[in-house]
């Protein structure tokens with residue numbers, strides 16, 4: 243129960259709870275981990291000041307309305323909890339509300355003026371965490387969303403984490419500076435690392451050993467700047483009572499290591515998504531965990547981090563086997579590998595706990611059968627591993643793995659791929675999944691988490707998921723969604739409520755089991771030859787899991803309620819997003835008609851539909867241009883702002899443009915295998931990238947009909963690929979400020995296409 247009549251504050255609390263029925267020994271191990279982590283926490287006075295800092299930044303008008311107090315866990319019988327009460331007033335203008343917890347912060351949206359904050363009944367509100375941890379981030383979020391952030395933006399994010407009660411965030415920034423130091427001790431020079439690290443926008447994949455050198459090299463300025471940033475991030479996390487999760491060594495090493503240690507067991511991995519295995523990016527080097535050097539490097543890396551940051555955590559992420567299977571499936575061998583990986587971590591920090599993304603058990607389930615899974619999970623001492631059930635809202639592994647064979651795990655929502663913008667969600671599963679998992683027989687669940695590849699979309703999904711860290715009963719979404727809409731816009735408008743009700747049953751009820759990745763044809767134009775009669779090589783499908791006409795109806799209602807909400811920025815954001823969603827799905831139908839016209843050789847219909855498709859791209863660009871949250875310019879300028887010289891400027895802008903378009907390498911006739919993986923519905927990309935792409939594609943279709951020839955896909959690619967590469971290298975400016983009125987534009991587009 244976090245929403246009172248008005249939704250105003252939600253305390254964060256980072257105290258840690260523990261009544262969960264893992265097997266006894268695991269339970270004890272987790273208990274002692276919790277105690278150890280408590281002992282690393284900042285002093286109560288530091289945390290109280292940090293909580294006031296959040297309030298000062300978000301709600302300066304109410305600085306004197308609240309008081310924060312850190313209390314001992316004993317208040318809740320040893321459990322984690324927070325309490326909100328009215329302050330016993332002793333003087334006029336004194337604080338009205340007191341928030342107690344082991345750590346603190348406040349969330350605001352439509353808050354009554356100081357002096358009229360609500361009165362609580364009886365003893366106020368008391369909320370216990372049902373599970374100790376609330377985890378945040380995927381290992382790739384650092385690249386898809388955070389890559390260009392400065393401290394100002396990071397500070398907002400850490401504030402947000404505090405408000406959502408996140409207490410176990412990944413802290414991955416700046417690790418290349420640590421690697422540079424570590425490898426130096428192994429006689430690897432900074433120059434040797436130029437072909438090892440990826441560019442700023444591709445660090446996540448270089449860290450995982452998927453690629454090397456792409457977008458690089460990193461300048462010393464970058465390395466130093468990011469380390470400074472990391473220290474700011476970690477200190478703020480600590481002040482707010484969070485436990486940062488630091489990286490560890492997974493075996494990924496620079497090529498130069500093979501020369502310095504010629505007898506080390508180093509294998510070259512296979513190709514990961516390049517067009518033609520160019521060794522500059524392809525095929526990284528993996529040091530075998532069974533080689534003694536593995537433990538040496540692993541230990542050195544942990545020690546170097548402790549030296550830089552202090553004794554701030556015992557939890558380390560390691561994903562050695564992510565999209566990279568061990569050479570044999572022999573369980574004994576896998577157990578040896580797992581034990582060596584853990585040894586590398588624990589020699590640097592004797593209390594270390596290995597946190598692993600459980601993605602491999604889903605993505606590579608043909609390799610990770612029960613014996614292999616069990617061997618890996620049980621290769622470390624009891625209680626020294628925590629697994630993330632990464633995609634639990636759609637494909638929960640806990641149900642079929644005897645709860646990870648006794649290993650404590652965190653129920654995570656994956657939700658997003660590539661930082662794509664698409665309205666999507668599975669609210670019912672989020673509102674009930676964590677509760678089902680926790681109360682299931684012999685549950686080993688120890689936390690909830692958010693593991694999305696990219697952020698900054700679908701606020702409703704993040705809101706609900708965050709609440710699950712504090713809810714011990716399933717959420718009745720029907721009721722919850724009403725209160726959400728009132729909190730979000732500051733008032734109750736019946737048409738808007740009705741619209742949300744529809745969205746709950748359509749967009750936010752995706753039950754087809756398909757991982758949502760925006761494949762709408764505008765953003766991911768099929769690289770495909772429609773002349774083919776081979777139906778099995780059929781057109782790539784866009785994801786559609788609801789009747790589009792229902793959602794058009796929701797848009798109509800949403801617009802109708804708009805007269806009352808013209809001043810609400812959250813309403814404007816949602817209106818744009820919904821209009822974009824409706825138009826983009828509509829454009830998919832138009833595209834299919836265009837293709838069908840081509841196949842039936844109806845040139846007039848082809849012209850009509852292709853023109854309409856192109857017009858939709860322009861219209862959506864115009865719509866998105868009316869809100870600061872949907873601008874390509876923001877992304878590009880934030881990248882450029884980090885540069886200190888012209889070559890960095892050029893490099894960072896190329897990195898930023900490339901990640902959201904081609905992503906990876908191309909040759910004359912082949913697009914990157916990852917093209918449009920991180921596609922974005924941002925004003926600027928539509929008009930200047932998606933539009934010329936679709937336009938040249940349709941001209942090739944039309945020309946081939948005119949000349950009664952087969953469509954020449956290769957010719958289109960030969961034209962398109964250099965156009966894309968030129969755009970990636972470009973430096974033309976894009977707006978960073980919205981223009982136009984979202985309500986007027988959205989209304990006009992609705993009428994243009996649907997009335």
Ligand SMILES: *[C@@H]1O[C@H](CO)[C@@H](O)[C@H](O)[C@H]1NC(C)=O
Nearest residue numbers: 426427428429430501502503
């Ligand atoms: C690094 O180089 C120095 C000087 O050549 C040498 O003494 C040392 O043994 C080398 N260290 C390693 C780990 O190879």
Ligand SMILES: *[C@@H]1O[C@H](CO)[C@@H](O)[C@H](O)[C@H]1NC(C)=O
Nearest residue numbers: 517518519908909910911912
């Ligand atoms: C581009 O890569 C593709 C796929 O590997 C290959 O078949 C083709 O020959 C390459 N084209 C050129 C021009 O190198």
Ligand SMILES: *[C@@H]1O[C@H](CO)[C@@H](O)[C@H](O)[C@H]1NC(C)=O
Nearest residue numbers: 265643644645682683684685
């Ligand atoms: C839970 O554990 C008990 C004791 O080990 C076992 O008998 C029971 O079958 C388990 N239940 C499930 C659903 O796994």
Ligand SMILES: *[C@@H]1O[C@H](CO)[C@@H](O)[C@H](O)[C@H]1NC(C)=O
Nearest residue numbers: 670719746747748751752753
């Ligand atoms: C979501 O879809 C499933 C499958 O069609 C259906 O059973 C369920 O009732 C729907 N839930 C909502 C909230 O509409």
Ligand SMILES: *[C@@H]1O[C@H](CO)[C@@H](O)[C@H](O)[C@H]1NC(C)=O
Nearest residue numbers: 733734735736803805806807
């Ligand atoms: C919405 O606006 C109309 C007309 O301006 C007004 O009569 C009505 O009271 C408003 N409704 C709400 C809930 O604010």
